[in-house]
Each structure stands twice: as C-alpha cells, then as structure tokens.
Amino acid sequence: MxxxxxxxxxxxxxxxxxxxxxxxxRNLFIIPTVLFLIVFNIFPLIYSLGYSFTDFxxxxxxxxxxxxxxxxxxxxxxxxxxxxFAITAKYVIISxxxxxxxxxxxxxxxxxxxxxxxxxxxxxxxxxMLSMAVVGLFWKLLYDPSFGIINYALGLGTFEWLSDPKMAxxxxxxxxxxxxxxxxxxxxxxxxxxxxxxxxxxxAIDRAGPFYTFFRITLPLVAPIxxxxxxxxxxxxxxxxxxxYILTSQPTAELISIRLYKMAFQEWQTGRSCALAYIVLIxxxxxxxxxxxYLNKVKER
Amino acid sequence: xxxxxxxxxxxxxxxLACGTSVYAQEKSxxxxxxxxxxxxxxxxxxxxxxxETGVKITVETTPWSDFQTKAFTEFNAHxxxxxxxxxxxxxxxxxxxxxxxxxxxDFFNKYKLKEVMAPATVKYYAEYPGNSGKxxxxxxxxxxxxxxxxxxxxxxxxxxxxxxxxxxYDLDVxxxxxxxxxxxxxxxxxxxxxxxxxxxxxxxxDAMAMxxxxxxxxxxGELGDYSTYKVDGIVNSDKAIxxxxxxxxxYKFTPPGWAKSFFVEDNQAITENLAAMSMxxxxxxxxxxxxxxxxxxxxxxxxxxxxxxxxxxxxxxxGQGISIVSYSQxxxxxxxxxxxxxxxxxxxxxxxxxxxxxxAAVLKSPEFQNATPYNKAFYETMFKVKDFxxxxxxxxxxxxxxxxxYPYMIGGEGTxxxxxxxxxxxxxxxxxxxxxxx
Numbered sequence: 241m242x243x244x245x246x247x248x249x250x251x252x253x254x255x256x257x258x259x260x261x262x263x264x265x266r267n268l269f270i271i272p273t274v275l276f277l278i279v280f281n282i283f284p285l286i287y288s289l290g291y292s293f294t295d296f297x298x299x300x301x302x303x304x305x306x307x308x309x310x311x312x313x314x315x316x317x318x319x320x321x322x323x324x325f326a327i328t329a330k331y332v333i334i335s336x337x338x339x340x341x342x343x344x345x346x347x348x349x350x351x352x353x354x355x356x357x358x359x360x361x362x363x364x365x366x367x368x369m370l371s372m373a374v375v376g377l378f379w380k381l382l383y384d385p386s387f388g389i390i391n392y393a394l395g396l397g398t399f400e401w402l403s404d405p406k407m408a409x410x411x412x413x414x415x416x417x418x419x420x421x422x423x424x425x426x427x428x429x430x431x432x433x434x435x436x437x438x439x440x441x442x443x444a445i446d447r448a449g450p451f452y453t454f455f456r457i458t459l460p461l462v463a464p465i466x467x468x469x470x471x472x473x474x475x476x477x478x479x480x481x482x483x484x485y486i487l488t489s490q491p492t493a494e495l496i497s498i499r500l501y502k503m504a505f506q507e508w509q510t511g512r513s514c515a516l517a518y519i520v521l522i523x524x525x526x527x528x529x530x531x532x533x534y535l536n537k538v539k540e541r
Numbered sequence: 542x543x544x545x546x547x548x549x550x551x552x553x554x555x556x557l558a559c560g561t562s563v564y565a566q567e568k569s570x571x572x573x574x575x576x577x578x579x580x581x582x583x584x585x586x587x588x589x590x591x592x593e594t595g596v597k598i599t600v601e602t603t604p605w606s607d608f609q610t611k612a613f614t615e616f617n618a619h620x621x622x623x624x625x626x627x628x629x630x631x632x633x634x635x636x637x638x639x640x641x642x643x644x645x646x647d648f649f650n651k652y653k654l655k656e657v658m659a660p661a662t663v664k665y666y667a668e669y670p671g672n673s674g675k676x677x678x679x680x681x682x683x684x685x686x687x688x689x690x691x692x693x694x695x696x697x698x699x700x701x702x703x704x705x706x707x708x709x710y711d712l713d714v715x716x717x718x719x720x721x722x723x724x725x726x727x728x729x730x731x732x733x734x735x736x737x738x739x740x741x742x743x744x745x746x747d748a749m750a751m752x753x754x755x756x757x758x759x760x761x762g763e764l765g766d767y768s769t770y771k772v773d774g775i776v777n778s779d780k781a782i783x784x785x786x787x788x789x790x791x792y793k794f795t796p797p798g799w800a801k802s803f804f805v806e807d808n809q810a811i812t813e814n815l816a817a818m819s820m821x822x823x824x825x826x827x828x829x830x831x832x833x834x835x836x837x838x839x840x841x842x843x844x845x846x847x848x849x850x851x852x853x854x855x856x857x858x859x860g861q862g863i864s865i866v867s868y869s870q871x872x873x874x875x876x877x878x879x880x881x882x883x884x885x886x887x888x889x890x891x892x893x894x895x896x897x898x899x900x901a902a903v904l905k906s907p908e909f910q911n912a913t914p915y916n917k918a919f920y921e922t923m924f925k926v927k928d929f930x931x932x933x934x935x936x937x938x939x940x941x942x943x944x945x946x947y948p949y950m951i952g953g954e955g956t957x958x959x960x961x962x963x964x965x966x967x968x969x970x971x972x973x974x975x976x977x978x979x
Contacts, residue, residue, distance in 0.1 A: 298613075298617040299613050299616070299617055299635050299639050299933065300635070300638060300639045300933060301638075301639055301640045320944060384798060385797040385798040386734075386796065386797060386798065386815075398731070398797040398798070400797055400798050400800070402798065402800070402801070403797075403798045403799065403800030403801070403951065405948070405951065405952040488800075488801065489743060489744050489745050489800070489801045489947075490800065490951070490952075491744070491944065491947055491948055491952075492952070502940060505610045505613075505614070506609065506610065506746075506936050506940065507934070507936040507937045507940055508613060508617075508635075508936065509937065
C-alpha cells in the first residue's frame with residue numbers, strides 16, 4: 241500500500257542499483273526524524289506530565305511524592321501566576337496588534353512600483369534577522385534614561401522607559417513590534433501581490449472608492465495569510481522570554497515564561513513548574529485552535 | 542556501505558581511545574566559579590599550584606546571572622564536569638542535603654579550620670545546618686557589602702559649608718543611616734546630572750535582598766530565627782519595617798532608571814560621576830582604585846556599612862566557600878588541592894593576588910590591612926556580617942522577598958508593614974510546605 245503513495249524509484253538510478261527499495265529509502269528519511277521527535281519531544285512531554293503530579297525537585301535527592309492535582313490547584317489559586325497571565329495577555333494583544341498594523345501598513349506602502357523596492361524590502365527585514373538577546377541588549381541601551389538615543393531624539397529628558405512599572409511592558413512590546421513587524425510585512429506583501437489585478441480594474445471601472453476597494457477586495461483576499469501571521473506571532477509572543485528577561489525586571493512586565501523559568505531553574509520546583517508548563521501549553525493550544533477554526537472559515541469564503 | 546560503517550566505527554573508537562588516554566595521563570582539576578576578577582586571581586593561584594605539583598588547575602566561569610542555574614543543572618544531572626565549585630553561601634543547604642557536596646567535616650576538624658578561619662566565614666560559608674558542626678566547604682572568598690564614596694565631592698569646602706548650613710553637622714563619611722540619607726539628599730541634583738546614592742535594586746537574584754539586608758541588620762532587625770524558622774514578628778517587626786522604609790527612602794536619591802541595578806551599575810555610578818556614594822561588594826572595589834577602570838580612582842574612598850538608629854552595625858554577607866563536587870572522579874586530587882589552599886603561605890599569596898582571604902591570621906596582619914584603601918573596612922566588616930537563609934529552598938524565599946519588596950521599593954505599592962506582613966506569610970507557608978514549622 242505504501243508504495244502506491246509515493247513515486248516509484250527510477251530503475252536506472254544509483255539507489256536502485258544498490259538494491260534499495262522505495263520503502264527503505266522512505267524509511268531512511270523518516271525513521272530518524274520520527275525517532276528524534278520521540279526522544280527529544282514526545283518523551284519529555286509525557287515524562288513532564290508525570291512530574292507535574294509530584295512534588296519532585298531536581299536539586300535534591302528526596303524521592304518524588306505523588307501529590308495528585310495539588311500543583312495545579314496551587315498554581316491556579318496563586319494570584320501572582322494569574323497576574324503573570326494577565327500581563328502576558330496584555331503583552332500579546334499589544335504586540336500582535338502593533339505588528340499587524342505596522343507590518344500590514346508598510347506592506348501596503350511597498351505594494352506598488354517604487355524605485356529600489358527590493359533593496360528597501362530587504363533592509364526592512366533586517367530587525368527580524370537579529371538574535372532576540374542582541375535586540376534586547378541594544379534596546380536596553382536605546383531606552384537608557386541617561387544616555388539613550390530615544391529620549392534624546394524625542395526630547396523626553398530622563399523618561400524612564402524600563403524602570404517605570406507602568407511603562408515597562410509597553411517598552412518591551414514596542415521592541416517586539418520593531419523586531420517582528422517585518423515578518424507580518426513579508427507575509428502581507430506575498431498576500432497583496434497575489435490579489436488578481438483584474439479585480440482592481442473592475443472596481444475602478446465601477447468607480448469604487450479606495451476605502452471600498454480596500455475593505456471589499458484587498459482585506460478579504462489577504463485575510464487568510466494575515467491570519468497565519470497572527471497565529472505565528474501570537475504563539476511566539478505568548479512564549480516571549482529572552483527579550484523581556486533582558487530588558488526589564490519589573491514585576492509588571494513579568495511574562496508567564498519568565499515566571500516558569502524562575503520556578504524551574506532558580507527555585508528548582510520541578511514538579512510545580514511542569515504543571516505550569518502544561519497549563520501554558522493547554523492555553524496556547526486552545527488559542528491556536530480558535531485561530532485555526534477561524535482561518536478555515538475565512539478560507540471558505 | 543560497509544566501508545562507511547567500518548570507518549565511522551573506527552573513528553568513534555579512535556576518539557574514545559584518545560579521550561581516555563588523555564584522561565589517564567594528565568592530572569587536572571576544574572573549578573567552577575562566577576565570572577569576575579576574583580576568579581582570575583584564583584586561576585593565578587592555581588597556576589602556582591601547577592608549578593609546585595604538576596596538577597593543572599582550570600577555573601571555569603560563567604556570568605553571575607546564570608551561575609546558580611548552570612551549577613545546579615550540572616549537579617542535578619550528577620555530572621562530573623567540575624571537581625570543585627566555589628558556591629554561594631546560600632547554596633549550602635541545597636548542596637549538602639541534595640548530596641552534591643562532599644562532607645568536609647573530618648577535613649575541617651583535622652586542620653582545626655574553625656580556629657584558622659574568621660568565625661563569620663566558618664558559620665556562613667561552611668557549616669550546615671547552623672551549629673551542627675558539619676562542614677561542607679572551605680571559606681575561600683570573604684565578601685560583604687560596603688560603600689564607596691567620592692572624596693572630592695565630600696571634601697569640597699563649598700559643599701561642606703552648604704551641608705553644615707542645611708543639616709547642622711559636618712559633611713563627612715556617614716556615621717549612621719540618617720547621615721547616609723542626608724548626604725544622599727544633599728548631593729541629589731538632577732539638574733546637574735549628579736545624584737545622591739547608588740543602591741542595589743535588581744530583583745533577578747539576590748541583589749535587592751542584599752541591599753535591604755544592609756539596612757535591616759543595622760537597624761537591629763532580622764530575617765527570622767534561623768534555628769526555629771519563626772518569621773512572623775521578626776521579619777515584620779517594627780525595626781524591620783523602619784529599615785525597609787529607610788532603604789526605600791534611599792531609592793529616591795538614586796540616578797534615573799535605577800530599577801535593575803547590581804554591582805556593574807553601582808560601580809558605574811562612581812566611574813561615570815553619577816553618585817556621591819555607592820553600595821557594593823568589597824570584591825568589586827579593586828577596579829575602583831585602578832586608574833584604568835576608574836577615572837576617579839584617586840578621589841574614591843571607602844567606608845563600612847554605617848550603624849542604624851540604635852547603634853547596631855552589621856552588613857550583608859557575600860562571598861563563597863569552595864566545595865568538592867560529590868560526582869567528581871578526582872576527589873582525592875581535589876582534597877590535596879584544598880590541603881594546599883589552607884596553608885598560611887597560600888592564604889598570604891591569595892590575599893596578595895587580590896583574593897579576600899578568610900584566614901583570621903592574615904586578616905589581622907597589618908600588611909593586609911594597609912595593602913589597599915578598603916582592606917581595613919573589609920577587616921572590620923567581616924566580623925559583623927549576617928547572611929540570608931541557607932536552606933535548600935532559599936531560592937523560593939528569595940523569589941518571595943523580591944516579589945513582595947520590589948513593588949513597594951520601586952513601584953511604591955502599599956506600605957512597608959503590609960509588604961513585610963505579606964512576606965512573613967509567604968515564608969511561613971514555604972516553611973510549612975517543607976515541614977520546618979507546623
């Protein structure tokens with residue numbers, strides 16, 4: 241059965257000459273990947289599920305005791321964890337919305353005949369090619385109240401971007417928007433250039449205004465690809481760690497992943513942190529599922 | 542195909558063979574520590590050891606921010622990458638009860654280290670649990686939080702006159718916490734880009750806790766009873782509340798953006814002409830008297846943490862002891878290194894290289910005390926230091942302190958009493974969880 245699903249091997253090829261069948265070639269490619277996935281992804285995933293029901297601490301010799309749902313109960317009753325989730329939600333919304341606005345806006349601007357379009361696009365893509373940690377360190381300098389260039393350029397004096405508890409999360413989100421808008425821009429650009437030109441010509445003949453054209457033609461046709469960008473960025477924003485960890489230590493900007501890191505690798509509460517990781521996993525899965533459902537709906541239209 | 546398999550196998554075999562033979566031939570020890578100047582001094586000391594014995598010493602380092610994480614990741618995996626580790630004083634509980642450290646009690650008693658080393662260093666760097674007579678480390682780097690200040694700003698006659706007119710007493714090295722606050726306020730001049738004081742505020746590890754402890758201990762407060770684990774009524778006592786308020790008061794006079802500051806920022810406050818006074822570990826003072834790293838080296842002075850309102854004078858303890866990792870394959874070799882390390886002449890060399898020896902005899906010697914402008918303050922401080930909890934769950938206690946104190950210190954949320962009451966509640970719950978209190 242399997243042989244019918246893949247293209248058969250050319251009889252005169254070197255692989256065939258060595259006596260390798262289609263199935264063995266397929267296995268040669270797939271089995272190592274599957275094994276890798278099982279050993280490094282599936283196995284730890286299941287193993288940590290087991291740990292999440294114990295009071296195991298990796299830093300001691302004490303045996304792990306089964307505590308049932310205690311870890312989950314404690315975590316969901318912990319006001320600090322809830323505030324971490326609220327902060328993360330706020331961060332995801334600000335950062336993804338910002339990226340969508342800026343990225344799509346820039347894509348609209350670029351989606352026309354302008355000189356040096358290729359070069360411009362490439363330059364705009366640079367931020368997302370940098371490492372998160374490097375971006376974090378640079379923006380920390382840019383935000384510095386004493387010598388940072390942002391305050392200097394905007395004439396803000398010694399405005400404290402990162403040490404002001406109210407501002408810190410926005411400052412991190414701003415950096416994330418700077419870094420990842422190009423990603424949304426790239427996907428939008430691909431979506432925009434795929435919109436058939438004849439639709440615009442038809443709209444022009446019917447004397448449709450620019451707003452009408454945008455909301456009735458451009459947006460619906462680009463929506464599926466924008467949704468994909470939103471899914472990716474939401475998942476990534478939910479997991480943000482390095483950027484926020486480097487930029488600020490404000491409790492008002494403590495994302496759930498930072499809390500998880502502290503719990504797992506500073507406090508060594510292995511059991512409890514496994515439980516928290518599972519709660520986060522379930523949340524990300526749920527959100528992604530909603531998006532995917534919506535994406536399918538958009539595609540059907 | 543068969544050829545390929547054979548050659549790969551041969552390659553693996555060769556690598557293994559080479560690996561084991563190198564292992565057998567060369568005697569070497571790896572010591573793990575954080576990335577800072579004292580680690581370089583220890584490497585130099587290790588080079589001396591190699592000259593004498595032929596055993597190669599490698600000091601491996603990692604930045605402070607992930608020192609704890611990296612060390613415990615290795616311990617938890619029972620890895621033998623490090624033979625010895627210069628661990629933070631708070632790790633003793635986790636290191637000893639977790640089985641990561643080799644019991645050094647016999648070694649300690651054999652060489653009477655309890656008398657050789659300064660008492661506070663034995664108590665905080667080596668013994669766990671407190672007063673048990675069980676030792677897990679040899680005090681290596683003594684350290685405590687002290688202060689540096691700008692002598693030129695303090696000695697300016699105009700400043701002196703203005704200060705006396707405003708506060709009614711002479712501008713000098715602060716004699717108590719009130720003077721510390723007044724001087725910080727006096728020099729706080731944002732329009733001139735001059736600020737009063739630099740303190741620790743970083744909440745990612747123990748920085749803010751150490752800074753707060755400096756105020757707490759000098760105000761006569763305590764974090765709790767280290768033998769009964771009672772915290773309620775101690776960490777939230779009136780003295781502790783006054784101390785937290787005093788520490789928060791100092792935050793008003795810090796340079797802008799001082800919400801995530803630790804040793805790097807606090808030394809910068811002096812080198813970049815930002816602050817009149819700066820809190821820091823003694824271990825970071827050598828770079829302040831070095832003209833290459835501090836343009837104000839000639840004008841930088843040092844003082845010990847001042848007393849509080851009741852005359853109590855203490856300081857927060859830093860510093861580390863050296864322990865043998867129980868997963869090391871070369872424990873005997875490591876033991877020999879420690880035997881060499883505790884010798885008087887080695888300790889003298891260690892001090893001369895820039896290490897802060899814990900040897901009582903060397904500390905008391907005039908040549909040590911006169912060697913640098915801050916050694917005398919260091920000697921005085923080392924006999925009145927106190928430390929954070931050293932229980933295995935100290936990281937949770939630290940996190941809870943950061944979680945409660947930081948929003949009050951930096952964000953101005955709630956009151957000192959509410960903050961410390963809540964902290965006492967958190968700590969009590971944690972001690973309950975680990976069965977230390979009922």
